[in-house]
Amino acid sequence: MTVIDPRLQEALDGERDPATLPVGLREAYVRLLAATELLREPPAVSVADRVMAEIRSDAATSVTAPAGAARRLTQWFTRPRAVTLRLRPAWTLALAAALAALLLLPGGQAAVPGAEEGIAQFVGHFPGARSVEVVGSFNDWRRGALPLSDEDHDGIWHGAVVLPTGQHEYMFVVDGERWVADPLAGRYVDDGFGAGRQNALLIVRP
Amino acid sequence: MRDAPSDALVVAQVLGGDKEAFGIIIRRYEPGLLRFATRMLGSPDAAADAVAESLVRAYRHLAQCRDLEHLKSWLYRITGNRCRSHLGRRHTGDVPLDDAPPLADPVDTWAVLERGEQVALVERALAGLPEEKREAFVLKHIEGMSYEEMSAVTGARIPTLKMRVHRAREALLAALKELV
Numbered sequence: 001m002t003v004i005d006p007r008l009q010e011a012l013d014g015e016r017d018p019a020t021l022p023v024g025l026r027e028a029y030v031r032l033l034a035a036t037e038l039l040r041e042p043p044a045v046s047v048a049d050r051v052m053a054e055i056r057s058d059a060a061t062s063v064t065a066p067a068g069a070a071r072r073l074t075q076w077f078t079r080p081r082a083v084t085l086r087l088r089p090a091w092t093l094a095l096a097a098a099l100a101a102l103l104l105l106p107g108g109q110a111a112v113p114g115a116e117e118g119i120a121q122f123v124g125h126f127p128g129a130r131s132v133e134v135v136g137s138f139n140d141w142r143r144g145a146l147p148l149s150d151e152d153h154d155g156i157w158h159g160a161v162v163l164p165t166g167q168h169e170y171m172f173v174v175d176g177e178r179w180v181a182d183p184l185a186g187r188y189v190d191d192g193f194g195a196g197r198q199n200a201l202l203i204v205r206p
Numbered sequence: 207m208r209d210a211p212s213d214a215l216v217v218a219q220v221l222g223g224d225k226e227a228f229g230i231i232i233r234r235y236e237p238g239l240l241r242f243a244t245r246m247l248g249s250p251d252a253a254a255d256a257v258a259e260s261l262v263r264a265y266r267h268l269a270q271c272r273d274l275e276h277l278k279s280w281l282y283r284i285t286g287n288r289c290r291s292h293l294g295r296r297h298t299g300d301v302p303l304d305d306a307p308p309l310a311d312p313v314d315t316w317a318v319l320e321r322g323e324q325v326a327l328v329e330r331a332l333a334g335l336p337e338e339k340r341e342a343f344v345l346k347h348i349e350g351m352s353y354e355e356m357s358a359v360t361g362a363r364i365p366t367l368k369m370r371v372h373r374a375r376e377a378l379l380a381a382l383k384e385l386v
Binding site for chain 2: 004028
């Protein structure tokens with residue numbers, strides 16, 4: 001392979017004025033730019049109609065909150081049910097009171113999840129955060145669907161949601177902009193977008 | 207004249223339930239994505255499939271886009287991944303350039319070659335590059351991205367990308383010398 005003179009690389013990277021190149025390098029500069037110019041022609045096709053047709057026709061592609069999830073959440077908050085706790089040892093004592101208050105419904109009755117559902121408990125330690133929420137595959141990664149709370153301002157944010165049994169990917173969103181994989185999740189999966197980032201993985205059992 | 211709505215505003219509309227607003231995103235980025243995919247795959251038809259799949263995937267996971275200021279990079283990253291997936295299903299070197307004209311007669315020069323022939327020759331040279339170098343070269347020289355943007359698209363570090371672009375230039379220049 002021909003090794004290009006570093007001055008030509010610099011000119012092609014915009015770090016050197018091409019007018020300062022020797023004649024031979026300037027010819028190579030022009031030739032390479034002319035070649036790339038040929039490939040810049042806009043494509044003659046469009047996939048816009050095809051994509052929009054698929055989006056319009058497939059109800060499953062809705063990126064708004066699924067009605068089923070909202071309905072299940074409402075049912076959970078309005079029906080007595082049992083509680084499945086997913087406590088993390090380091091914070092068990094500190095969180096016990098908060099979790100009990102959160103998960104016991106008025107009247108102190110225990111909750112009973114459906115046969116194919118479980119309750120996922122989210123806990124994160126984010127001192128100084130103004131807001132923390134959970135987004136995940138179970139709410140179409142929609143912001144605002146599952147805010148966590150920190151009533152006593154000790155930096156421990158918590159919340160719970162009823163979910164179908166199975167695996168769910170999720171992330172914490174701190175102060176509306178910082179995405180953080182739950183450091184205590186224990187399981188992680190690649191987020192699928194090629195930058196090497198991972199989502200936390202939650203397994204909900206009945 | 208009103209300014210075009212920002213990506214963040216359009217995404218907010220879509221996430222608010224206005225599916226049609228996604229058409230704005232498509233119109234805004236489709237030409238570049240198709241050009242990128244065409245140069246990666248060497249086939250306009252395969253590129254159209256890859257971009258269509260990428261845009262539908264982007265729509266479905268729109269709420270998962272963590273940085274709306276860099277929506278463009280996110281869309282290119284998804285499309286790059288789809289292209290890699292398409293390439294992975296092909297046999298090595300199975301780039302459909304059958305329509306390319308035969309190699310130019312040695313007495314021809316770049317200047318006298320017709321534009322169509324020039325395009326075919328450059329496409330052939332580009333198709334001969336390894337995938338990562340081809341991607342880096344296309345993003346830099348055809349899509350006009352900065353190395354920072356390229357890093358956001360590919361996940362690779364800037365020195366790595368610079369090295370890929372430099373090697374791609376060397377290979378391309380060498381190929382063009384042989385072809386013409």
